[in-house]
Amino acid sequence: MLDRFVDKLLGLPRAEGPKPVVTRDLAVPMPDGVTLLADRYAPAGTTSAPVVLIRTPYGRKGLLSKLFGDTFARHGLQTVIQSTRGSFGSGGEFRPFHLEREDGIATAEWLRAQPWCDGSIGMAGASYLGHTQWAVGPYLDPPLAAMCLGVTASEFVSTFYPGGVLAADNMVSWSAMIGRQEERFAALPNPLQTRKTRRAMSSLPLSGADVAAIGKPVQFLQDVTGHFAPEDDYWAMSDHSAEVAKLDVPVSMVTGWYDLFIGSQLRDFRILAEAGKAPRITIGPWAHGEPASMGPMIRDQLGFLRAHLHGDRTSLQRSPVRLFLQGAGTWLDFESWPPPSQATDAHLRPIGGLGEEFGEPALPTTFTYDPADPTPAVGGPLLTGEWKQRDNQEVEARPDVLVFTGEPLPSDVDVIGEVTATVHLRTELGHADVYVRLCDVDAGGVSRNVTDGILRLRPGFPSAGADDVVTAEVTLDPTAYRFRRGHRLRVQVAGGAFPRFARNHGTDEPVTSAVARKPNRFEVFHDAARPSRITLPVFSG
Template sequence: MSAAARLGGLLADAALGLPLRATRYTVERGVAVPVPDGVTLLGDHYRPAAASGPLPVVLIRLPYGRAGLLAHALAAPFARRGFQVFVQSTRGTFGSGGHFRPFTTEREDGLATLAWLRAQDWCDGRVAMTGASYFGHTQWAVAPYADPPLVAVSPHVTAARITTAFYDHGAPGLENALRWSVAIGRQEAGGLPGPLNPRLRARVDRALRLLPLQAADTAAVGAPVPFWRDFTGHAAPGDPFWAVADHDGADLSRMPPANMVTGWWDLFAAAQLTDVTRLQAAGVPVRLTVGPWLHGDPAELREAVRTDVAWLRHHLQGGPAPSGAPVRLYLQQAGTWLETTSWPPPGTRAEVLHLRADGTLTGGAGTPGEAPRTFTHDPADPTPTVGGPLLERPGKQADNRAVEARDDVLVWTGPVLERDLDVVGHVRARVSVRPELAHADLVVRLCDVDPAGVSRNVVDGIRRLDPRSVPAADVAVGTDGALAVDVELFPTAYRFRAGHRLRVQVAGGAFPRFARNLGTGDPFAVPASGRPCRFEVLGDAAHPSRIELPVLG
């Protein structure tokens, strides 16, 4: 290892907030791994220079390349701490053979790679996996099926049910899907997933507004992108195409201990915290950190690497167990961390607030005869989204006053809080609604209104209504045709300060974060125009509408 490489490693450690280490290692690049269908996958093998004999292996499988910044940030920090690391490019990326169809071949390829590793004379049979986002998905594609099991995993900012990032309760996540399609469509020509240059961003913004949407990838990046075609072509409820990609139904009996990092504004947070609950129920040891981060925030990635160093040292090198409570949650607007034993944290109580006909948000249910409130969602002028858990900036919290002033958004506002209110856990709503069309979207958003009247989004959720999936467990049909729709909002840990007010928005869309519902029932990327939909939102005694908050303390 050259002096320049060692200096670069020390600088990378400093940027990641790690103690400086200068352990020497060797790298064998372009190691070929054959898989059963004849394709060869390429990987880089990092090994401590002074090591002799077999060692455990940290496996990282990713589609974004193995060199440059990714090597310095994701593989070398572990190699500098004496770990043996194998970093592999997934099928069809950066020299690996085959065709890259995201999420569809990672189980077979991952298990084949695991078997190959265990057969090498430099591997002692113990393998752990780590990585964030897509290379968190590659862990879920292997860990529940590995036999013998992996030693440990660290699936950060990802989810067992990966499709929740692109289809949220039936609604296609248009903006995140197109921006990621553009990133992977151009990455081997010099780009990586992340912020786009202004010119390309403008092209993507125009493509998001195209109708029909089928060729939005070509409009944005100049050529078809296979993932975009899969995303637009397999969006129907229950489409079997994605069965190979989702692993939330896997048997967890072989899951090893897991270390997870995510952010309250990460697009995977809701599904990932559902995974945490499932793993805890199955008796799998889990450590969890949730910070105030958007997907890919540098602080989020630093926390993932920092916690993984201690995690892997414990499981692969016999180091001490990580200290502190297993669950750490950043309480937003309080500037503090909560430590607890599990997710969701014990000791919360449900506070129910009702959406009343006069636009107030109160603890009392509606009375008989209260008139419904109405709005019309027009897909030709879709309700915009502001802030939220996006794949890239801007996201997080934003001023929602311009959205709330639109006539296609209804708001309910609570009284001024006399004391701080800490909401920690999963937020849920039930809205009684009578949409004019059978195909419609229902969006519910919880906001924090400060003393100056600025309304900022905290959490939200969407439910796409479709006759093929209504009635359902989360949609009940009344005798008068009204629908009682359960909407799962994002989880959070958030302090509403004394002097602030809570506000709930209800709308028929959140564009371009979600594809507009054109009301026709056709596949979402096919129609060139849509139909307006009038909604009645009810709140009387027979049709209560409410939001349920998990309040701490």
């Protein structure tokens, strides 16, 4: 009965036949003598067949085993779920992103030596489980038969430090979760712990947020705060982006417009497509790990794996790009990403206007960012808390947020693709962050965020002109969004969005030790010589 309910919930056809045979705690030896544990889910009667490998730091029981191990096996896929090094019974120390290449390749070679594996291996999973795929896929010989990459990317560094700014909310949240995930009852909702973790994000220095959140240090947070400098190559072992174009494995991807990896994953997709590798991607109206995304992701991965491991190619008859157009409530199919569009500038005008033409010459618009009272974040691509679209009116009323609003739209406008902003500005201290957000303002005046981006400035980057004005090129997350007739486009410019991004202290102190806080005056220019603007990919198909 439960299996039938799960299949219905996931939108899968009812699986027929006996329950899979589960073998627990398979011991998989690593080259350095450490043993990792794995569970095997085999369709009844399996003798020798392809294997789907899933490598996870989150344990081999509960929802993960039900969604992937049991469901995949009931639908004909022999599946092995392995606990990564130092997690849930596997030996060694859990250091996220360390040794995943070595351990993953050793595991694949061990699988191929087992009598119940015919040598063909695919990989599946989401988020960190996607990272463990990228750590194997470009390097394994013979190659994998397929990779199913849910909400993940070939490199995580740009997600740790988007625009050069530590993603404090996501990093502290994840650190607190992995730091206590093997404790009793850790998987149950715990509002008290949630409040402690959110308070910990305000800790100074930020490197102490782990102890503030869960009462003990978490090595990952120490690593991510201690290796923050742009020239630090500490995370090179986790970066597989240089191998993307050379990947010789069929790839299917699933992500969401409010996922923290959306920009990086679409970059991977585009590189693969331009290299002639024929990947496919599905992009829905989801945040990272949102329950509504689970059904589409499981269906995508199950169908893709059955196609490449068992020859059932029915699920391959679709367009390479399938995306949800927000605001229109409809799915669109395209042959490539991004689809053809017209780059359209919306200029920031004096006195808070926004339009296709820049305004008359005027003095710059100013505000002061105070790290002692940092500009708060509202919604967006978060792991926890109030994510996705939210009402921005309260934060837009603050004196440290500049707001530029266009006229009501005479017709619907579809924005599909990559969004960028160019902001000409001068800051008092040189050390500053530039945060840009695009919003949709409805007829009732409610302002909802669509996409945003941030860039960290420091003396010499970007280079300044003679008048100390710098040109900040800010990359916002890609999107697909319909701005309805009668709605207005709005652009926010601020000095941060806390605690989603770590506050800028206005000094050159590293984030591990920064405590001092200096207010910073911003001047934003918007004239013919310095036309600050946001550039939108307007789709007309």
